[in-house]
Amino acid sequence: MTNPNATLTQAQISEQIAASLPMITKSLYRYVGDNAEDVAMDAVIKALQNVENYNGKAAVSTWVYQIARNTALDYIRKHKPVYTDDAVFLENKGGSYVMEEAEDFSALHVAIAGLSAKHQEVLKLHYFEGLKYKEIAEVIGKPIGTVMSRLNQAKAKLKGNSALAELA
DSSP states (O other), X not given: OOOGGGGOOHHHHHHHHHHTHHHHHHHHXXXXXXXXXXHHHHHHHHHHHTGGGOOSSSXXXXXXXXXXXXXXXXXXXXXXXXXXXXXXXXXXXXXXXXXXXXXXXXXXXXXXXXXXXXXXXXXIIIIIXXXXXXXHHHHHTSOXXXXXXXXXXXXXXHHTOHHHHHHX
């Protein structure tokens, strides 16, 4: 079976890259907060500058997401991340974000923030971004078994979190 991504022209790839900006921006809020728009734009620019390096093995959106993830990790290394204990961002039906001050969301946010970076990443990619195991494996550059293991470990650690147990 022929891979449909392998036959895309550079113009088609560029269109898909540009169209991915809203999705990339939304997902990067979980990594870099209010700096998501700037980091997403940097990632899209990098992808557009490197369109000839797209090999067609994965969907264009997966390739761009990997570039965005790496751009966000570079940003995080250069800037100390800021966490809040009393608020999380929730998406409303209009696609904008509202701040909710709720004890249960706050406890979940704090519990997730307490996980290691590798566990946070797979958890967020799977549950918040809706990526499948294979897509996560492509984004983080690890085998699918590693993705599954990290996700199971993250869930186990969250289940054992006493602050979350109090909410149940």
